[in-house]
Amino acid sequence: DAKTTQPTSMDCAEGRAANLPCNHSTISGNEYVYWYRQIHSQGPQYIIHGLKNNETNEMASLIITEDRKSSTLILPHATLRDTAVYYCIVPQGGKLIFGQGTELSVKP
Amino acid sequence: DTAVSQTPKYLVTQMGNDKSIKCEQNLGHDTMYWYKQDSKKFLKIMFSYNNKELIINETVPNRFSPKSPDKAHLNLHINSLELGDSAVYFCASSWVRNSAGTGELFFGEGSRLTVL
Numbered sequence: 001d002a003k004t005t006q007p008t009s010m011d012c013a014e015g016r017a018a019n020l021p022c023n024h025s026t027i028s029g030n031e032y033v034y035w036y037r038q039i040h041s042q043g044p045q046y047i048i049h050g051l052k053n054n055e056t057n058e059m060a061s062l063i064i065t066e067d068r069k070s071s072t073l074i075l076p077h078a079t080l081r082d083t084a085v086y087y088c089i090v091p092q093g094g095k096l097i098f099g100q101g102t103e104l105s106v107k108p
Numbered sequence: 109d110t111a112v113s114q115t116p117k118y119l120v121t122q123m124g125n126d127k128s129i130k131c132e133q134n135l136g137h138d139t140m141y142w143y144k145q146d147s148k149k150f151l152k153i154m155f156s157y158n159n160k161e162l163i164i165n166e167t168v169p170n171r172f173s174p175k176s177p178d179k180a181h182l183n184l185h186i187n188s189l190e191l192g193d194s195a196v197y198f199c200a201s202s203w204v205r206n207s208a209g210t211g212e213l214f215f216g217e218g219s220r221l222t223v224l
């Protein structure tokens with residue numbers, strides 16, 4: 001089962017794009033990458049997931065490298081409300097295992 | 109309407125007591141989960157039920173007993189509470205697992221349990 005590594009923390013200026021990297025070098029061919037976030041004192045919130053192709057929805061874009069060993073979550077125009085812990089997850093045995101995530105601080 | 113709702117949101121109790129946390133989802137999902145988030149903020153899966161049947165049971169003390177009366181409800185009962193049980197407990201639901209692994213999980217707002 002694949003595990004993920006993410007930077008512990010990142011800062012981003014309000015209105016700029018936030019690019020959150022994730023390494024999952026041991027991912028196998030049929031494993032998806034999921035992204036969630038947890039805003040302080042709230043439950044985790046699903047953002048996006050992907051397998052091979054880049055994905056985009058109303059919240060974010062997910063860029064997956066061709067070898068699938070890493071991915072980047074992009075928040076195109078970060079706002080103060082995007083300050084949260086962002087989790088990159090490859091399900092293990094059908095379970096979402098949350099690591100420490102990246103604490104993103106969006107600053108004015 | 110709240111998709112995944114948990115009650116109570118806050119619970120303060122003494123060591124040794126027995127308490128329950130209730131969870132209900134109105135999304136029509138097949139699968140429900142309990143997660144625990146401790147003071148270090150790590151989220152750990154505890155249990156998962158699919159159509160009222162237990163499918164995931166992590167190494168959780170047997171003082172914790174989930175009960176699913178129907179697929180819209182998954183309650184968590186904790187016996188003989190200990191200080192280490194203090195945490196935020198999150199309920200979640202999703203469609204039955206598909207080829208994507210787990211599908212999208214919808215989480216409740218959490219229930220903060222404090223054991224004194």
